[in-house]
Amino acid sequence: MNIVVCIKQVPDTTEVKINPETNTLIREGVESIINPFDTYAIEEGIRIKEKLNGEVTALSMGPPQAEESLRQAVALGADKGVLLTDRNFAGSDTWATAYTLARGIKKLKDVDLVICGKQAIDGDTAQVGPGIAEFMGIPCITYVRKIEEIDENKMRVHRMMEGGYHIIDVPLPALITVVKEINEPRMPSLRGKMNARKAEIEKWTAADIACEVNNIGQMGSPTWVDKIFAPPRREKGVIFKGEPAESAGKLIEALKEKKIV
Amino acid sequence: MYRKLTEKRIKSLKSITGDNNVLTETADIEKYSTDESPDLKYMPETVLTPENHRQVLEIARYAVSEKFALTPRGGGTSLTGSPLPVSGGAVISFEKMNNILDIDTSSRMAVLQPGVITGDLDRQAAKYGLFYPVNPASLDSCTLGGNAATAAGGANTVRYGTTRNYLSGIKAVDGNAAEWQAGGKIVKNSTDQQLLQLVAGSEGTLSIFTSLVFRLTERPEKNAWIIAPFRDTAKVPVAAAKIFSLSLNPTMVELMDRLTLDCCRKYTGEKIEFDEYSHLLIRLDSGGHLSSSAFQDILFTAGQACLQAGAEDVLIAESAAEQEKIWKIRSSIHDAIKETCGSIFEEDVTVPVGQVSQLLTEARNISESTGYETAVYGHLGDGNIHVNFTGRNAPAKKIKEMKKSIFEAALKLGGKLSGEHGIGLTKKDYFCRYVDPSYVNLLRKVKKQFDPENILNPGKIF
Numbered sequence: 215m216n217i218v219v220c221i222k223q224v225p226d227t228t229e230v231k232i233n234p235e236t237n238t239l240i241r242e243g244v245e246s247i248i249n250p251f252d253t254y255a256i257e258e259g260i261r262i263k264e265k266l267n268g269e270v271t272a273l274s275m276g277p278p279q280a281e282e283s284l285r286q287a288v289a290l291g292a293d294k295g296v297l298l299t300d301r302n303f304a305g306s307d308t309w310a311t312a313y314t315l316a317r318g319i320k321k322l323k324d325v326d327l328v329i330c331g332k333q334a335i336d337g338d339t340a341q342v343g344p345g346i347a348e349f350m351g352i353p354c355i356t357y358v359r360k361i362e363e364i365d366e367n368k369m370r371v372h373r374m375m376e377g378g379y380h381i382i383d384v385p386l387p388a389l390i391t392v393v394k395e396i397n398e399p400r401m402p403s404l405r406g407k408m409n410a411r412k413a414e415i416e417k418w419t420a421a422d423i424a425c426e427v428n429n430i431g432q433m434g435s436p437t438w439v440d441k442i443f444a445p446p447r448r449e450k451g452v453i454f455k456g457e458p459a460e461s462a463g464k465l466i467e468a469l470k471e472k473k474i475v
Numbered sequence: 476m477y478r479k480l481t482e483k484r485i486k487s488l489k490s491i492t493g494d495n496n497v498l499t500e501t502a503d504i505e506k507y508s509t510d511e512s513p514d515l516k517y518m519p520e521t522v523l524t525p526e527n528h529r530q531v532l533e534i535a536r537y538a539v540s541e542k543f544a545l546t547p548r549g550g551g552t553s554l555t556g557s558p559l560p561v562s563g564g565a566v567i568s569f570e571k572m573n574n575i576l577d578i579d580t581s582s583r584m585a586v587l588q589p590g591v592i593t594g595d596l597d598r599q600a601a602k603y604g605l606f607y608p609v610n611p612a613s614l615d616s617c618t619l620g621g622n623a624a625t626a627a628g629g630a631n632t633v634r635y636g637t638t639r640n641y642l643s644g645i646k647a648v649d650g651n652a653a654e655w656q657a658g659g660k661i662v663k664n665s666t667d668q669q670l671l672q673l674v675a676g677s678e679g680t681l682s683i684f685t686s687l688v689f690r691l692t693e694r695p696e697k698n699a700w701i702i703a704p705f706r707d708t709a710k711v712p713v714a715a716a717k718i719f720s721l722s723l724n725p726t727m728v729e730l731m732d733r734l735t736l737d738c739c740r741k742y743t744g745e746k747i748e749f750d751e752y753s754h755l756l757i758r759l760d761s762g763g764h765l766s767s768s769a770f771q772d773i774l775f776t777a778g779q780a781c782l783q784a785g786a787e788d789v790l791i792a793e794s795a796a797e798q799e800k801i802w803k804i805r806s807s808i809h810d811a812i813k814e815t816c817g818s819i820f821e822e823d824v825t826v827p828v829g830q831v832s833q834l835l836t837e838a839r840n841i842s843e844s845t846g847y848e849t850a851v852y853g854h855l856g857d858g859n860i861h862v863n864f865t866g867r868n869a870p871a872k873k874i875k876e877m878k879k880s881i882f883e884a885a886l887k888l889g890g891k892l893s894g895e896h897g898i899g900l901t902k903k904d905y906f907c908r909y910v911d912p913s914y915v916n917l918l919r920k921v922k923k924q925f926d927p928e929n930i931l932n933p934g935k936i937f
Contacts, residue, residue: 226795247794398746401702401797404778404789411771 215268215366218319218328219259219292220346221252223276223283224336232442248283251331253290254392257399259329260291262364269293271322275303275314281415289402289410296322300419305432308337312345314430317423319350326366328389332357343391353388359395477562477933478542480520487541488523488565491533496571498522507566510553511613511809512901513818517559519546519566526571528646528654528685534567535652535683538930546932547679549589549621552613554809554821555899557625557678561934567683569620575599576686583691584643584660589620589684593627596689606694608635608726611895612806620684626676628895630805633856634726634760635692637895639675644688647674649681650926660688673921678897679932681925695760697770698726700792700801702756703781704749708732708851711755712831714784715855718757719828723777727758728856729805734865735812735850739804742811747804752787755855756805808861812850817867819847820874822902824885825859825894837884838862845877859894882909898936907937 225244259270272287275298284295298318333340347354360372373380454461469475489497508518525531538545544564569590577586580603594614597607611629628637644658657667674681715728732753740747778789826834842849853860898906
């Protein structure tokens with residue numbers, strides 16, 4: 215079983231800084247972590263490998279420092295890490311990111327299962343996982359909270375929904391995005407950490423994975439960020455207290471004052 | 476004999492502190508009648524919540540003139556009954572004297588009132604890149620006044636020492652209703668340091684603190700936990716000794732035996748890997764001078780030593796989330812044992828570090844001979860081991876026998892009755908039995924000087 219887990223390195227803070235010129239995140243100087251949702255994807259990949267044998271490859275697209283996240287994935291039990299890194303990838307939106315990752319997975323060959331976290335905590339779009347599946351032409355199941363059965367050819371998963379879940383049978387290869395209910399990630403072991411230190415993280419450029427130049431980076435991104443800003447705080451509301459007739463009267467007065475009625 | 480707090484006296488107390496700071500209703504004062512020690516309850520006649528030094532001084536003057544007992548109380552987390560008003564009178568609670576008055580970054584000192592929660596000092600210090608390292612398990616509910624009164628230790632003692640090492644200044648009122656102060660924002664002091672060390676750990680029997688100065692230190696930038704599970708608990712102190720031989724300067728070296736871990740797992744609901752094993756927990760910290768790679772080397776060295784000592788595996792927790800989880804489990808121990816297995820009693824005997832293995836054997840022997848299972852945990856780095864005899868409703872005679880056995884085991888190994896909980900009420904009889912009588916006589920003379928009328932926390936220690 216060949217499993218690919220896609221991970222993203224994200225800033226370890228909610229107070230991210232934005233470059234006012236490019237309207238993209240400034241990642242330098244901010245401590246980075248593996249996107250927390252992706253840690254569940256790594257754990258699930260390792261558990262399947264422990265059950266069925268095979269190989270788990272952690273894959274990420276990002277700047278050179280994203281290598282550290284891949285080493286952490288190896289420390290947790292991934293067999294290898296591959297970083298897609300190229301200046302031309304900079305500024306990728308979810309479409310271009312999904313395209314690039316799909317190209318990377320294609321180069322890995324004979325992949326049976328791709329696992330992603332449900333979304334990244336910095337962008338919060340939840341689009342990249344399904345996008346990869348679309349580029350690869352394989353089934354995609356989002357919000358997976360349990361893999362009930364899995365063998366080399368198929369699996370049965372529980373897809374979380376409001377107030378319940380779907381049970382879905384799906385042939386492999388397929389892509390799933392997972393929610394935190396699926397497992398509890400393990401802590402890295404000493405042996406894992408030592409493996410991670412020695413591990414050679416492969417680095418592939420756009421040319422290595424035969425990307426169409428027009429499909430990657432800012433140029434390949436149909437989403438253009440015009441401006442990023444914090445929405446203005448909502449003003450505190452007013453509560454009119456007292457007897458219903460009295461408070462209704464006050465409300466009418468206030469609405470008239472604001473020329474709403 | 477102490478005088479009762481009549482309505483007239485309560486009225487006088489109200490004139491000192493204001494009506495709001497004198498509690499007399501049962502519903503209001505009930506919570507001050509217990510602490511964390513099992514089966515002890517002493518109702519105060521009133522609870523006073525003064526707001527400043529002057530009010531404390533006035534209360535003491537009034538107590539001396541009217542002859543009623545004053546029992547100072549911090550967070551009420553004592554395990555020995557030390558803040559319980561066994562002679563009635565007034566409990567003085569410092570919940571309204573809970574301000575950090577100054578964090579002097581140039582001198583690395585904090586000036587504060589005694590009711591400040593210990594964890595709050597460190598959180599404030601962190602804003603300035605500083606660190607208050609004393610780390611009792613009740614960090615977020617105990618107070619620094621209480622810590623000073625008990626010379627509190629905690630899990631960081633092996634590297635950073637106890638409250639004694641940080642208490643630099645004090646303002647207090649003694650049992651003569653005289654105010655006194657010593658020390659200050661100074662690190663070195665061969666002028667008036669001695670009294671500070673005398674009243675630290677005196678459990679409120681010599682003076683009531685109204686202001687304290689604590690030294691702060693450099694905040695570590697990197698930290699990590701190493702978890703090493705062992706099938707055989709006896710191997711844990713052996714591995715700890717190996718860690719010490721490597722001069723890695725660990726911040727914590729802790730034992731959690733299998734039963735302790737099981738209680739914590741059930742109580743916190745946290746999943747614990749290798750929960751069928753006894754765990755050695757090692758925390759390592761480092762300042763900014765060490766590169767990430769050099770810090771990793773230290774972690775690897777410690778981890779490999781554990782594997783060589785027979786650990787089943789070694790886990791390394793570096794992320795904030797993993798570390799929070801470990802500390803959540805570690806700091807839940809006391810409540811976890813009490814709630815899941817029941818706790819007949821817990822003693823925190825202390826022995827020379829080299830004798831910890833022997834103490835664990837003795838504890839196991841007592842457990843086997845009495846039929847009460849022990850949950851053992853504690854600080855391998857400083858020899859302070861907590862032995863908790865689990866179960867419910869043991870006969871009083873049996874409890875006495877078991878306590879005697881564990882105390883005598885510790886003493887035989889060159890240890891002491893308590894490493895950090897203090898003597899208070901629950902160990903008073905044993906203290907008087909096992910400690911050199913001439914030492915106790917000297918303590919009595921000291922008490923007489925500070926508190927001739929025995930107004931301050933009577934009935935404790937000896």
